[in-house]
Amino acid sequence: MQEESDGRIIKQNISSCSSQCCNCLFHLFGHCCWCRKRIVLVLLGLDGAGKSTLLAKLCGEDQNHVIPTWGFDKRTWNTRKFQASIYDLGGGKNIRGIWSHYFAEVYGSIFVLDASNDLRMLEVANEFKKVVKDAHLNGKPMLVVANKRDLSFDLPTSAILGVLGPINSTYQAFIECNCSLLNNVEVDQQLNNGLEWLLETIQINYTKLHSRVKMESTIQKEKEYTSIIERQEETKGFKARKATMVTLNTQSQDTKSFNMHDQLQSNVNAKCINAWIGSIDIDPTMCTYKHVNEKGQEIDEPYVDYEKFMQPLMEEYDVNVDEPNYTPNEIIAFFGKPSDENEYNLEKRNLPGQTT
Ligand SMILES: Nc1nc2c(ncn2[C@@H]2O[C@H](COP(=O)(O)OP(=O)(O)OP(=O)(O)O)[C@@H](O)[C@H]2O)c(=O)[nH]1
Numbered sequence: 246m247q248e249e250s251d252g253r254i255i256k257q258n259i260s261s262c263s264s265q266c267c268n269c270l271f272h273l274f275g276h277c278c279w280c281r282k283r284i285v286l287v288l289l290g291l292d293g294a295g296k297s298t299l300l301a302k303l304c305g306e307d308q309n310h311v312i313p314t315w316g317f318d319k320r321t322w323n324t325r326k327f328q329a330s331i332y333d334l335g336g337g338k339n340i341r342g343i344w345s346h347y348f349a350e351v352y353g354s355i356f357v358l359d360a361s362n363d364l365r366m367l368e369v370a371n372e373f374k375k376v377v378k379d380a381h382l383n384g385k386p387m388l389v390v391a392n393k394r395d396l397s398f399d400l401p402t403s404a405i406l407g408v409l410g411p412i413n414s415t416y417q418a419f420i421e422c423n424c425s426l427l428n429n430v431e432v433d434q435q436l437n438n439g440l441e442w443l444l445e446t447i448q449i450n451y452t453k454l455h456s457r458v459k460m461e462s463t464i465q466k467e468k469e470y471t472s473i474i475e476r477q478e479e480t481k482g483f484k485a486r487k488a489t490m491v492t493l494n495t496q497s498q499d500t501k502s503f504n505m506h507d508q509l510q511s512n513v514n515a516k517c518i519n520a521w522i523g524s525i526d527i528d529p530t531m532c533t534y535k536h537v538n539e540k541g542q543e544i545d546e547p548y549v550d551y552e553k554f555m556q557p558l559m560e561e562y563d564v565n566v567d568e569p570n571y572t573p574n575e576i577i578a579f580f581g582k583p584s585d586e587n588e589y590n591l592e593k594r595n596l597p598g599q600t601t
């Protein structure tokens with residue numbers, strides 16, 4: 246970071262590693278060396294708290310053009326000992342759900358809150374308690390930044406801490422600072438101290454944190470992979486069920502779905518009934534499911550689900566049914582095969598075995 250004669254800051258991007266002194270305001274932290282350890286940090290806090298402003302300041306970027314973060318933003322911050330990837334996560338209510346996906350891989354976090362806005366302090370406390378309790382974040386160094394101290398001093402630190410709950414001094418530090426444009430040239434000393442504390446704590450606990458991050462992020466990736474596969478299978482299953490419904494109307498069906506997929510079963514059967522009653526000549530004997538008989542052989546068993554298949558049909562045509570289950574052949578014997586016409590008239594009749 247350089248300053249021009251009129252005092253303006255020359256914007257520089259430190260996202261790429263340079264071979265000379267770091268470009269950020271924190272020259273205190275910054276000069277490149279070969280042995281930097283790679284770490285991941287995360288910026289958390291409600292929308293408007295000042296996370297992106299802090300990051301811009303940290304990276305020596307223009308704070309005039311900070312806009313609300315949708316999703317996340319990522320920067321690299323080079324310090325003496327670390328090459329830190331910083332995730333700046335959007336703080337909007339609908340985006341907060343993504344926060345926890347980053348926690349397994351982080352070595353430390355910075356939680357920013359707007360100390361001038363007492364109206365949102367309970368919301369802040371809710372989110373704070375959630376992240377502190379998170380299994381992947383718990384016990385990792387966290388710097389809590391009470392920002393916008395230039396705006397209001399109405400809310401004393403004790404009041405903020407009263408809402409947040411006690412700070413665990415072994416892995417948490419609380420600072421007050423001001424990341425506003427007014428304070429563009431110099432990094433707030435408190436912020437400076439806080440960041441130094443964060444890096445120092447990570448440095449001291451690096452071995453432990455590193456093995457924890459490695460293990461937890463591997464497990465998380467495996468879980469994510471499994472859930473992707475499950476979702477793909479689900480989608481395939483859904484497509485297969487949809488295909489079943491379609492093929493029912495074209496007479497070639499995979500009728501296994503009849504009892505396998507409860508959620509869509511009634512839809513499938515409704516289609517089948519409609520198709521059967523309608524002009525399309527579908528033979529309900531094609532409704533089968535895989536069944537293992539006494540000899541251990543897998544056979545295609547004709548199947549009609551009374552509740553879902555027959556009942557609505559019977560009700561629609563005001564037919565009394567005593568026997569709960571009928572094979573498709575019995576149904577055909579009773580109703581007859583659908584005609585080629587678009588209408589299929591059922592007479593009110595008794596079912597087999599019923600006496601008039
Ligand atoms: N007065 C004052 N304004 C600040 C300070 N820090 C940030 N701001 C302003 O607060 C507004 C929101 O800042 P952002 O950095 O976008 O907030 P954020 O936490 O990144 O918000 P999201 O991206 O929506 O999660 C901007 O207009 C900043 O200029 C501060 O310390 N004092």
Ligand SMILES: [Mg+2]
Pocket residue numbers: 296297298312313314333334335336
């Ligand atoms: Mg932001």
